[in-house]
Every structure is written in C-alpha cells, then in structure tokens.
Amino acid sequence: MSENCKKAYITTPIYYVNDVPHIGHAYTTIIADTLARYSRLIGLDTMFLTGTDEHGQKIEEAAKSRGRSPKEYADEISGKFKSLWDEFDISYDKFIRTTDEDHKLGVHKAFETMHAKGDIYKDNYEGFYCVSCETFFTKIQLVDDEFCPDCGKPTSIVKEESYFFKLSKYEERLLQWYTDDEKCILPKAKKNEVINFVKQGLHDLSITRTSFDWGVKLPEKMNDPKHVMYVWMDALMNYITALGYGKDDANMEYWNGTTVHLVGKDILRFHAIYWPAFLMSLDLPLPRHIGAHGWWTRDGEKMSKSKGNVVDPREVANAYGLENFRYFLLREVPFGQDGDFSQKALIDRINSDLGNDLGNLMNRIIGMSGKYSNLVIDSTNVMKYHEKEIKDAEAIIDTLEPFIFELQLNRFLEELWKVLTIANQSITAYEPWAKIKEGKEEEAMALVALVANLLAKVSVMLSSVMPKTCASISDALGFEITPENFNTIIKDKKLLETFTIKKLPALFPRIEHEELESPEPKVASKKEKKAEGIITIDQFFETKIKIATILEAEEVPKSDRLLKLKVDVGENEPRQVIAGIKEFYTAESLAGTQACLVANLKPAKIMGLLSEGMLLAAKDKEGLSLIRPESPKRSGTKVG
RNA sequence: GGCAAGGUAGCUCAGCUGGUUUAGAGCGCUGGUCUCAUAAGCCGGAGGUCGUGAGUUCAAGUCUCACUCUUGUCACCA
Numbered sequence: 001m002s003e004n005c006k007k008a009y010i011t012t013p014i015y016y017v018n019d020v021p022h023i024g025h026a027y028t029t030i031i032a033d034t035l036a037r038y039s040r041l042i043g044l045d046t047m048f049l050t051g052t053d054e055h056g057q058k059i060e061e062a063a064k065s066r067g068r069s070p071k072e073y074a075d076e077i078s079g080k081f082k083s084l085w086d087e088f089d090i091s092y093d094k095f096i097r098t099t100d101e102d103h104k105l106g107v108h109k110a111f112e113t114m115h116a117k118g119d120i121y122k123d124n125y126e127g128f129y130c131v132s133c134e135t136f137f138t139k140i141q142l143v144d145d146e147f148c149p150d151c152g153k154p155t156s157i158v159k160e161e162s163y164f165f166k167l168s169k170y171e172e173r174l175l176q177w178y179t180d181d182e183k184c185i186l187p188k189a190k191k192n193e194v195i196n197f198v199k200q201g202l203h204d205l206s207i208t209r210t211s212f213d214w215g216v217k218l219p220e221k222m223n224d225p226k227h228v229m230y231v232w233m234d235a236l237m238n239y240i241t242a243l244g245y246g247k248d249d250a251n252m253e254y255w256n257g258t259t260v261h262l263v264g265k266d267i268l269r270f271h272a273i274y275w276p277a278f279l280m281s282l283d284l285p286l287p288r289h290i291g292a293h294g295w296w297t298r299d300g301e302k303m304s305k306s307k308g309n310v311v312d313p314r315e316v317a318n319a320y321g322l323e324n325f326r327y328f329l330l331r332e333v334p335f336g337q338d339g340d341f342s343q344k345a346l347i348d349r350i351n352s353d354l355g356n357d358l359g360n361l362m363n364r365i366i367g368m369s370g371k372y373s374n375l376v377i378d379s380t381n382v383m384k385y386h387e388k389e390i391k392d393a394e395a396i397i398d399t400l401e402p403f404i405f406e407l408q409l410n411r412f413l414e415e416l417w418k419v420l421t422i423a424n425q426s427i428t429a430y431e432p433w434a435k436i437k438e439g440k441e442e443e444a445m446a447l448v449a450l451v452a453n454l455l456a457k458v459s460v461m462l463s464s465v466m467p468k469t470c471a472s473i474s475d476a477l478g479f480e481i482t483p484e485n486f487n488t489i490i491k492d493k494k495l496l497e498t499f500t501i502k503k504l505p506a507l508f509p510r511i512e513h514e515e516l517e518s519p520e521p522k523v524a525s526k527k528e529k530k531a532e533g534i535i536t537i538d539q540f541f542e543t544k545i546k547i548a549t550i551l552e553a554e555e556v557p558k559s560d561r562l563l564k565l566k567v568d569v570g571e572n573e574p575r576q577v578i579a580g581i582k583e584f585y586t587a588e589s590l591a592g593t594q595a596c597l598v599a600n601l602k603p604a605k606i607m608g609l610l611s612e613g614m615l616l617a618a619k620d621k622e623g624l625s626l627i628r629p630e631s632p633k634r635s636g637t638k639v640g
Numbered sequence: 641g642g643c644a645a646g647g648u649a650g651c652u653c654a655g656c657u658g659g660u661u662u663a664g665a666g667c668g669c670u671g672g673u674c675u676c677a678u679a680a681g682c683c684g685g686a687g688g689u690c691g692u693g694a695g696u697u698c699a700a701g702u703c704u705c706a707c708u709c710u711u712g713u714c715a716c717c718a
Contacts, residue, residue: 189645193713196643200714265712334653338711345652348667351678360680368676414666428682433675448676506678562716580718601718614718 007257008039008046013267014053014096014238017077018062021084023296023303023341024264026313030326031293031409032262033090037464038404039258040091043483047254049242050085051096052078053235055228060214070214074099084314088322089467096242098216098234106241107234108219110282114165115222119281125162125206128155147610163208163218163227170277171202177276177286185272186291186407187336190265194272205274207233236275240284259287260405265336268292291407294338311341323466324350324508330409330465347511353413357420358458359507362473364427365451369501372436372444377477379453379495381446389426393419393454394493397461409465416461423454452477453495460489469507476502545616545639546570547629548577548597553587556609563587564609569599570636578611584624595626596639 012032015025029050036048054074063073074097082095096103114120146154177184178195185191208218208227215228239261243251263271271290279286295302298309317325328349333339369375382390396418403412432444456477463470463481474481478499479489488494548567551574556562561580568574577597596616616627629637 189712192644196713332652340652351680352667355678356680360678362677364677364681366677371676417666424681427676428674431674431676508678510678510680556716578718598718609716611718 006045007254008036008044009243009254009257009259010036010039010046010048011239011242011259011261012050013261013263013271014051014098014235015081016053016056016058017074017081018058020077021081021313023311023313023316025081026084026088027293027296027329028262028264029085029088029090030329031291031407032260033092034326034330034409034464035260035262035404035407036091036093037467041460041464041481041483041486042401043486045254045257046093047243047251048091048093049096049239050081050090050092051094051238051242052081052098053238054078054097054099055215055234056231057209057212057214060212071099087314088317094242096238098238100241102244102247103238103241104216106244106246107216107229107237109246110237110240110278111229111233112219112221114278114281117281119166119169120163120207121166122161122163125160125164127158127160129158158211160210161227162206162210162230164204165207165233165278165281167202167205167274167277170280171198173280174198174202174273174276181286183289183406184286185268186289190268190292190336191272194269197269198273202273205232206230232270232274233278236270236278239275240282256285258405259285259289260407261287261290262407263290263292265292265294289405289407292336293407294333294336297338297340299342300340316346320346320350320511323469324354326465327354327413331413332410334410335407350508351510353417355506355508355510357417357424361420361423361451362455362476362504362507365448365455366476366501366503368432368444368448369452370503372432372441372448375500375503376498377449377452377496377501378445378498379449380498381442382449382453382495385430385443385446386426386450389422389450390453390493390495393422393457396422397457397490400461404464413462413465416458419454419458423451426450449496452501456489456496460486472504472507476504478502543598544600545596546599547594547633547635547637547639548575548599548613548615549594549635550590550592553585553590555582555587563590565590565615567597567613568635569597569613570634575612576610577613577615578609579615581615581617581624581626585626593626593628594632594635595628 010032012028015021032048032050036046039046052074054070059074060070063070066073078097085092085095111120175195175198178191178198185194207230209215209230210226210228213228215230216234218224218227218229237245239259240252240255241247243249243254245252245255261271261275268290272292275290276286296311297303298311301307301309303310313325320328325346328346329339331349331353332345365377366375369377396415400412400415403409403415426447430443430447432447435441435444435447455473456479459470459473459477460481463474470481474485477496478501479485479496489496546569548569551566551568553563553565556564556578561582563579563582563585565577565579566574567577575597598614598616601612601614618625618627
C-alpha cells in the first residue's frame with residue numbers, strides 16, 4: 001500500500017451539531033487520527049479531515065428554541081467538537097464546516113454537474129406529514145392509509161416539490177463495485193448488509209427540501225430559490241469540498257490517493273450507497289475503504305442520556321490519561337464490533353498491557369544499564385548474540401501494516417505486543433545479572449541493547465496510537481520518531497547507535513483504585529434484571545391486560561393468518577385489533593366470545609390496518625388457544 | 641417471517657480449503673522461580689460433551705440437514 005500510493009486521505013464523518021461530543025465521536029476520530037499519523041509516519045502525503053455538519057431542520061429548530069440564529073448555535077456546538085479534538089491532540093489537517101462558503105461552492109458545482117449529466121430531475125415529493133411528530137411518512141408506512149404509525153393521529157398529505165437524484169440508475173454499478181472490490185466496505189458483515197439492501201432495489205433520492213430554510217441553497221442558475229439541499233447531498237460532499245472541489249482543485253490530488261472513510265455503523269448506508277453513487281455521477285474515483293465501526297456500551301448496557309451512563313471522553317482521558325484511553329479503545333474490540341467500556345476493562349488494559357508489558361520493560365533496561373554500564377547502551381554485539389530475537393521481532397513487525405489500513409487496530413496491537421514478549425522472555429532467558437557475575441559483560445550489554453532495540457521498534461510502530469508516550473520512550477532511547485527514522489529502524493532494520501539512556505519515571509503507574517465515578521444505581525438494577533429474568537410485580541403491572549369481548553371478526557384479505565376484530569374493552573369506542581389467529585379460529589366462531597387483551601400496547605399497523613392491542617394466546621404443536629376467562633366477565637375487567 | 645453473521649476454557653476471542661496421536665491465545669485464577677523492574681518478568685497448571693440431535697467420511701469445531709439460542713438487517717411481528 002505504501003509503495004504505490006503517494007497520498008493518503010483519511011476522514012471522519014462530519015459530526016452533526018445537535019449533540020455534544022461523546023465517546024462514539026471520540027472513537028471514530030481516534031481511529032482516524034491513528035491512521036493519519038501512521039500514514040504520515042510511513043511517508044505518505046496525508047490529509048486528515050474532520051468537521052461538523054450544521055444544516056437541517058433540527059438545527060434550525062434547536063437554535064430557535066434557544067432564541068438564537070442557526071449559525072450562532074452551530075458555531076457553539078461546532079466549537080465544542082473542535083476544542084475537544086484540539087484538547088485530544090487530534091492531528092486533523094482540516095476541520096470543515098458545512099456552513100463554510102467554500103463548501104457551499106463545491107456543493108453547487110456537484111449539483112450542477114450531476115444535473116447536467118441528467119442525474120438530477122425535478123418532481124414532486126409526496127409525503128404524509130404528521131404534524132405532532134413533525135415527520136414525513138410514505139403511504140406504505142401509514143396506518144389505515146391515514147394515521148401516523150408513531151402516534152396514531154391523522155396525517156395530512158403534503159406534496160412538495162423536490163429535486164431527485166437518480167440513485168436507481170447506479171444500482172448495478174454499485175453492486176459491481178461491491179463485488180469487484182473485496183475490501184471497499186469493512187467489516188465484511190456490514191458489507192453484506194449493504195449489498196442486501198441494494199439488491200432489494202434503490203429508489204431515487206430526494207435531495208432538496210422547500211419546507212425549511214437552513215441549508216445550502218441551489219445554485220443560482222437553477223433559479224429555484226425556495227429549495228435547499230437536503231441532508232446527505234450537503235453533508236457527503238464535504239469529503240471533496242474539503243479538498244477544494246468547486247473552487248480550487250489543487251488538493252483534489254488527495255482524492256486520487258488512498259481514501260479511507262471512517263463512519264459509525266448507523267451511517268454506513270449513506271456512505272456505502274449514496275456517496276459512491278454521487279461519486280459515480282461526478283465521474284470521480286471511489287474511496288479505498290469505507291469502514292463502519294460499532295458502538296460502545298457501558299458496563300454491558302446501552303448508553304443513553306436518560307440512563308445517565310454516557311461516557312464523557314474528556315472525563316476518561318483526564319482520569320486515566322488520553323493515550324491510555326486511546327490504547328484501550330483501539331485494543332479492546334475487533335473493528336466493526338460493539339465494545340464494552342468499563343473501568344475494570346480499562347484498568348486491566350492499562351495495568352497489564354501497558355504497565356506490565358511495556359512500561360515495566362522500559363524500567364528494566366533503565367535499571368540494568370544503570371547498574372552494568374552507567375546507562376550507556378551499545379548495540380555492537382546485538383547480532384552476535386541475539387540475531388534470532390531480532391529476526392523474530394522483525395518478522396512480526398513486517399506483518400503489521402495491513403492491519404492498520406484494514407482498520408484492525410486491535411490485531412495490530414495484539415501482534416505488536418508479541419515483540420514485547422520476546423523482549424521480556426529474552427531477559428529471563430539470558431539473565432544478564434548472572435552474566436555480570438560471571439564476568440561476561442559483553443553478553444550482558446548485548447542483552448540490554450537487544451531489549452533497547454526492540455523497544456525502539458515498538459515505540460516507532462506504536463507511535464500513531466500513543467504519540468506522546470512513544471516520543472518519550474524514543475527520547476530516552478536517544479532518537480526521534482520521524483518518517484526518516486521509520487525508514488532506518490523499521491524498513492531498513494538498522495540498530496540503534498550507541499547512546500546513553502535517559503531515566504524515565506514510570507510510564508504507566510499501576511492503577512489500584514477506580515478513579516472514575518460510575519453511574520450509581522445501575523449496579524443494583526442490573527443484578528435484579530439479570531437474576532434469571534425475574535421481574536418485580538410493578539414491572540408486571542406495567543402491562544395492562546383486560547377482558548375483551550369480541551364484537552365482530554372478519555378476515556383480512558390477502559392474509560393467511562390475520563383476522564380483523566372489533567373488541568369491547570369497556571371503553572367508549574370498540575377497538576380494532578388485528579390478530580394472527582386465522583389458521584386456528586374462524587371469524588364466525590369468535591363473535592361474542594371473550595379473550596384477554598394487552599390494552600396498553602403501542603398501536604401498530606399490520607398490513608395497513610390499525611391494531612390497538614394484542615390478544616393473549618398460547619401456541620404449541622397442537623395449535624393455538626386464546627386465553628379466555630372461565631366464565632364471562634364484564635368487558636374491560638382488569639386481569640392480574 | 642426472509643436474509644446474514646454467530647454460538648469453542650470463568651471472561652474476550654483464534655481456529656483457512658475436514659486428518660502432525662493430548663482443541664489454542666490473551667486476561668483472570670493457581671503452583672513454582674529469577675531479581676534488572678511498576679508485588680512487574682519468566683516457567684507450568686488449571687482439564688472446555690467445540691449450542692443440540694442426526695448424517696456424510698477411514699477421519700469433523702472444521703462438510704450436509706434439522707432444531708435451538710444470540711446479534712444484525714429487511715419485512716405486511718403483535
């Protein structure tokens with residue numbers, strides 16, 4: 001990879017300014033930062049982009065509710081992202097904002113290009129709008145062709161003029177790309193989901209809106225001022241507008257290099273389908289990798305504001321060290337999978353991997369060289385006594401690079417750590433303290449120098465993950481981590497010159513106590529829940545079960561299993577319930593009978609029909625039986 | 641319900657196209673040991689019916705089928 005690609009382009013998504021930065025943002029950004037740093041280290045001309053996505057109705061409204069202009073509001077949140085990345089020493093080369101004038105120029109050019117090509121056309125976007133949910137739905141989503149699937153209230157038809165992108169046109173080419181380029185989307189499981197989705201057929205994409213104002217206007221020449229670009233058209237283009245697309249193409253060179261887009265798995269579809277289709281329409285090359293990472297949970301539970309268990313990356317970095325945190329995030333979980341954040345896991349990683357294996361090793365050679373050679377370390381005889389160890393380490397290091405670019409940072413670190421094991425093992429194997437006693441000083445010195453050289457290699461390779469830490473290691477070992485020294489130490493496999501090692505304080509002091517506050521109530525409630533699925537009586541009574549009298553029943557056309565029922569649950573109006581019991585009960589046999597109904601279930605739409613409850617039934621191999629009162633009860637009687 | 645990926649030591653996971661007689665790694669646990677070091681290192685152990693049940697084969701975590709559970713995804717899940 002490093003051979004034939006002079007340029008590398010690494011991106012994070014632009015983060016939407018409706019939320020402050022959390023661990024998920026930090027994770028994406030840290031992975032990207034690691035890639036970018038590694039790319040620079042191996043001598044690639046690297047562009048690392050991050051930024052913020054600032055348009056859209058949500059932002060418009062959020063700003064309004066705070067009595068501020070959208071731009072003011074976006075400025076504030078965008079600033080929070082930028083300052084966190086600065087605080088985290090993220091090595092971005094450009095921080096783009098979709099409110100940047102240059103960005104708008106680029107979006108205009110893209111729109112015009114796609115329009116000129118015939119890939120954008122004007123039509124009507126027909127939607128069903130639910131005023132209370134402020135959401136558009138398609139006809140298929142509606143309940144009874146009329147009601148909002150979320151709240152059940154009537155919706156109104158809104159016909160809005162919109163420009164569409166001919167996404168459908170690119171279906172075949174996208175599938176071809178997925179097939180041809182094995183690693184275009186990572187990890188593979190996610191790629192399969194994308195392929196599946198595309199195979200089901202793509203609809204053209206509505207890319208403009210007239211219902212709100214806070215967005216990139218259409219190009220002047222379209223002469224259609226009431227339209228603004230809609231979300232993804234605006235946002236995705238940032239990857240090229242950041243390189244000057246539409247204004248000054250100088251940096252577009254990066255687009256022809258190795259491009260890696262990092263995204264969270266929730267927005268993969270947009271990056272793996274819409275974005276390449278846009279690029280095809282623009283006749284631009286497609287990215288090398290689009291990598292979708294998973295989520296972080298906290299102590300096994302989903303993080304949410306309401307639970308109050310959201311991990312604040314700044315808090316963790318302050319408590320445990322930024323680079324330790326980086327190491328943990330990258331080492332703990334295979335790319336693409338969800339990871340669990342817990343203090344125990346974090347502390348274990350720091351103490352075990354970092355403290356025991358790496359930090360302690362550093363101390364060991366400082367101690368030895370101090371006692372045996374007045375801190376002077378001389379590599380002259382390393383190959384004489386330790387060629388095997390050096391070769392073994394080099395063999396490991398030679399396999400590492402693909403792990404980085406294929407985003408398997410956990411594997412990368414895991415493999416790299418084997419070099420530390422070689423170092424620790426060789427100390428025990430050669431017992432330099434014994435050599436000294438036997439007067440074999442040359443051998444003892446060679447051993448110390450072996451370890452110093454292994455540490456040097458590790459520090460270079462690890463530097464993109466833990467830049468500061470590795471800088472201090474390399475500084476102690478008398479060299480600087482630079483692309484030139486990457487060539488000398490890693491590529492050309494040269495040993496260190498004679499140097500005097502500098503004493504360092506412990507790099508990773510052992511952590512004995514938990515230093516981060518955990519969300520208090522969760523521990524107990526988690527135990528309760530985990531106890532064999534036992535629930536409290538209160539939890540049971542959250543389900544309201546009532547006696548329902550079936551007033552009428554009829555078959556649902558074109559359905560094998562469904563019956564439409566009108567049932568009386570003691571309310572003013574009878575309810576409509578769609579029940580999947582047609583295989584076991586005829587419509588006629590049900591009228592006038594009773595059954596138990598879950599009465600506080602969220603209404604749902606089944607085959608376009610509203611269902612306001614669920615009949616309880618037991619089903620085994622013999623068939624299905626409704627759960628009914630032994631003797632008739634008044635409609636609406638509570639069950640419990 | 642369709643599709644996809646999975647169910648391997650206490651935990652997290654490796655085990656490609658079936659076959660080096662005792663199924664691996666890391667962490668944790670435990671026994672031993674050195675002393676340069678952050679009670680760190682190193683060596684060893686702990687014995688997991690490889691989800692269940694069949695089948696193919698001389699031979700199956702490794703192939704086939706069924707079942708079951710988990711996760712993801714899509715869907716007219718209630």
